[in-house]
Every structure is written in structure tokens, then in C-alpha cells.
Amino acid sequence: MSTQASTPSPSSHRRRRRVLRPLPLAAAGLLVATGVYALPQLTPGASAATTLRGYADARGVRIGTAVGDSALTSDSSYTAVLDREFNSVTAENAMKWDAVEPTRGGFDWAAADRLVAHAAAHKQGVRGHTLVWYSQLPSWLRNGDFSATQLNSILKSHIDTEVGRYKGRVYAWDVVNEAFNDDGSMRSSLWQTKLGTGYIANALKWAHAADPAARLYINDYNIEADNAKSDALYALAKQLLAQGVPLNGIGFQSHFVVGKLPSTMKANLKRFSDLGLEVSVTELDVRIPLPASAAELAQQSKDYKTASENCLGVPRCAGVTVWGITDKYSWVPSTFTGYGAALPFDERYTAKPAYTGLSKGLDPKA
């Protein structure tokens, strides 16, 4: 377990800056001639000292959120909070295979382009999500009955095209998503079944060739604790690194239930960081059985604080992304029956106790 104090030593400062230097951080103005991050620029209308974004910028890390295209295009209250509070965005669905390549070789970039343009206009970085996943595949791909050779070339050209399109505009890609079962075996997906585990190394190599500067991640859920699934991922990550495969980071989705953060989370993230990998919390939410009580909202606040501290207290933590801003649009109620209230803002964009917890996780003085 790391005993790192909340004020990092000069050497850990150096380490963190070295990790982050390749990233096009929120404001171009963050980079000064020496290549070292200077103090953050203010977002118009916001006080850097009192926003999530201000705290994260001051620390040289990312605070991100998943963004849905319909909220982005139709809800100005939503975009006001998005741009005030976050220096990074992840497409909630718009960069998934079914969205971008609905027919073979036929690409629809409309929603993904909207998000990337919005991010550029508001000096936000983009996490690309996701290239190789078992879910949200178009039916032509699911039902195509392709040979291994065909599937390999379909995957390569999808990665070449998508990563190539956003080259220089996406600082990190979730190249492979949810490749494991909870018991540590490989999940039986189209990719695993037809191509074997080698698809993971190939996907990383193709993504690297398409954008050498992007940080390339394997992303998964239920890997926050030290358990069979994270052990299996750890073994794979170590093997990929030994083989020189361009793997840069591990994304810990962190879809939690209130009061149930795994006690081994920080130590577990640290063992990945000790391999030289970046670690990021990529999809944080903390669901509560509905209706949420005041005590549960208070516990949720602690959970947001602890989850973000667990990442930021580890060397090479690049940042924390929450899986949505407001309970108004969260994926939780439709996915986990009886649960909701999982995000830092309520349905009317009032900051919940969770917002304060997350702030304190980013800056202990918040």
C-alpha cells in the first residue's frame, strides 16, 4: 500500500509531469516553453479554485465525464456544467462500433465529430472509447460469420480508420474493453472466439501505428479490487509489456455500489502503476438503492472522495472520469433495477454531496 502523502514529493511531481507531458492537456496555455505545466488558465465564467476542473488542472490531471450526444446537442444547462467542471470528455456511445461503422466500410462520424469539436472549443481533452468490445457491435459484424482472416482485416481497418481520423485529438484510447470474465478467464466474444487472445496485442499495435502519441488502454470493470479478474489482467499486461506491445495504461471503470468500494483498490492500482503503466478511473459512478436517503448520499460523497484519492494517490494516475454529470441522464436506472442517484449532480443540476467528495478527492483543501 502506498503511503504517499497528499502533498507529493518533488520527485513524484517530476514523475507525474513526465507521464502527462505527451498529453494535449486542457488548455494549450498550460504548456510553457520549458515543457512544464504552468498554472491553469481560467475557463470563462468559472473560478478555477472552486471547480472540479480547477482542482484537476492545478494538479496536472484529468477530470473527465462521459458525454451523451443528445445532452450535448439539446441541453444548455448540461453543457454549461460540462464546460465549467471538466477538462476531459469521453463519448458515452458515439465512438462505439455500432455508432461509427453501422454498415461495413460505411462510417458515420457525426456524433463523434460533434464531441471532438466541442472538446477543442472548450479546451478539453478527449478519451476515445472504445475500439474492441464484445458489445454494441453492428449486426453486419455480429451476424457476418466472417473467417478469422476476414475478421482480422475488418478489425484492423476499423482501428486504422477511427484512430486515424482523430489522430492528435484523442489523448487516450480504450483500445480493448471488457475482455475478461470475473473469474479471470477470457470472455467469450466474437474476437476471442475467432481470433484468440492475440487480438489484444494486434489491436494495440494497430492503434499505435495510427496515432503514436495516443495513450493506449485496456479498460474493464470489477478490476478495482485485487481479485481473480485483476490478477488475470495484471498477468496479461505484464506479458504484453515484456513483448514490447504498446500498452500504456489500465482503465478501471469503477461502477460502484454505495458503501462498497473495495478496500484493496489503491494497492491494486499501485501494482499496475509499478509496472510503469498509467492508471485511470474511467467510468466512475456510485449507485444507490432508490429512494436515496441522506445517509446514503453522505456515504456516496465519501465514496467519490475515496475512489478519486485511490487513483490520484498512486504514481502515474492520469485522472478520473465519471460516467455522466447528472442523474438526469445516467445509464444506471435502466441497467441496475432499483438503483440510481449515482452521479455528482442531481436531475436539476444541483451539486450533491458527491460533488464535494469528488472535489476533496482532487484537492484535499477543497
Ligand code: XIL
Ligand atoms: C453504456 C452507456 O452508458 C449506455 O448509454 C449504453 O446504452 C450502454 O453502454 N461499460 C462501458 C461503457 O465500457 O461503454 C458502458 O456505457 C457502461 C459499462
